[in-house]
Amino acid sequence: MAANAKTQSARRQLEQSAEETSEQAKEMTQDVIQYLTDYAREKPGTAALWCLGIGFVLGWKLKPW
Secondary structure, three states: OHHHHHHHHHHHHHHHHHHHHHHHHHHHHHHHHHHHHHHHHHOHHHHHHHHHHHHHHHHHHOOOO
8 A cells, every 4th residue: 555655646746747847848938939929020021031941941851742
């Protein structure tokens, strides 16, 4: 029984740690999206060229034909 209690405790700690990591990843993703949105509003030409360049490289490497 003691081993079962230890296993459950370890499982709870692991789940809590996973939830915290998930929340941190969500916050970081939201921060990156907000930063890119702000950057695109401040420098639309640069952002457009980056999008064009990334699209060109992806289209070149992922040729559909």
